[in-house]
Amino acid sequence: MQKSELSTYGIGYKQSNTAFTDIxxxxxxxxxxxxxxxxxxxxxxxxxxxxxxxxTRGNCEADTDGRHNQR
Incomplete structure (x- = not known):
């Protein structure tokens, strides 16, 4: 007989106040x-x-690729 277990996970993130004046x-x-x-x-x-x-596609790739390579 197998025991089924449920786990609870939390996601942490750095909350920063954006200083964007144009939003x-x-x-x-x-x-x-x-x-x-x-x-x-x-x-x-x-x-x-x-x-x-x-x-642009280049902007998107630069942002997502840059984030991926930081890991």
Whole structure:
């Protein structure tokens, strides 16, 4: 007879207050802060995220590849 066990896991992340001045009032502000605080994406500078700028395939690869290689 096998015993079935359930485990509880938590996910930790570094919560940082974003200083992006161009996301105030933007419809995706909370989502932007979510992905930035988890290190998934970064802004175009320390104070600019550029939420209305199109992301190219190269931008996406650079962000995701850079995060992957940090592990």
């Amino acid at each position: 105030v009032g933007h419809w995706a502000k909370e989502d932007i802060e979510f992905v930035v605080s988890r290190g998934l994406f970064s802004g175009t500078s320390n104070t600019i995220f550029s939420p209305n700028t199109a992301m």
